[in-house]
Amino acid sequence: MKQRINAYAVAPDGLKALVNVETYLTGCGLEHGLLHLIKMRVSQINGCTYCLHLHSQDARKIGESEARLYLLDAWEESALYTPRERAALAWAEALTNIRDGHAPDEVYELARGQFSEKELADLSIAIAMINGWNRLAISSRQVHPSDRAPAKA
DSSP states (O other), X not given: OOOOOOHHHHOHHXXXXXXXXXXXXXXXXXXXXXXXXXXXXXXXXXXXXXXXXXXXXXXXXXXXXXXXXXXXXXXXXXXXXXXXXXXXXXXXXXXXXXXXXXXOHHHHHHHHTTSOHHHHHHHHHHHHHHHHHHHHHHHHTOOOGGGGSOOOO
C-alpha cells in the first residue's frame, strides 16, 4: 500500500492544532494507561494498523501487559479490566459507533458512575481525537512501520 498524502507536510498548522489537543490530554489527569487502552480499542474498531502499532508500543512502554493488550477486543468477557476501564471502553465504543444507538443513556450512566463530569468530557475528547487520528491515517494510507519491511516467506 502506498501512502497517499503526508498531512504533516501539507497541513502542518492543522496537525499542530491536533497535537496541541493531545498535549492537553496528556496533562488532563486521566490515567495514561487508560488513554492508551481507549486509543487501542477505537483503533481496533476502525481498523487503523498505524495507530494500533503506535499505541500498543506506547502502552507497553508504560508497563501495560501483553495479556490485556491481546484481550482488549474481548474486554467484556475478561476480568483483566477494572470497572473504570470497562466504563471507559464502553463509552469509547458508543462514541466510535455513534450511529448505533447515539451514545445510549445506560452507557453514559455507566461512564458517569466512574468519571467526574470533567473526566468524562476529557475522555470524550480523547475518543474524538483517536477517531480523528484514525481517519487521517487511514485516508492518507499512512504506512504501518512493519509494512515498510519486506514480508517474510
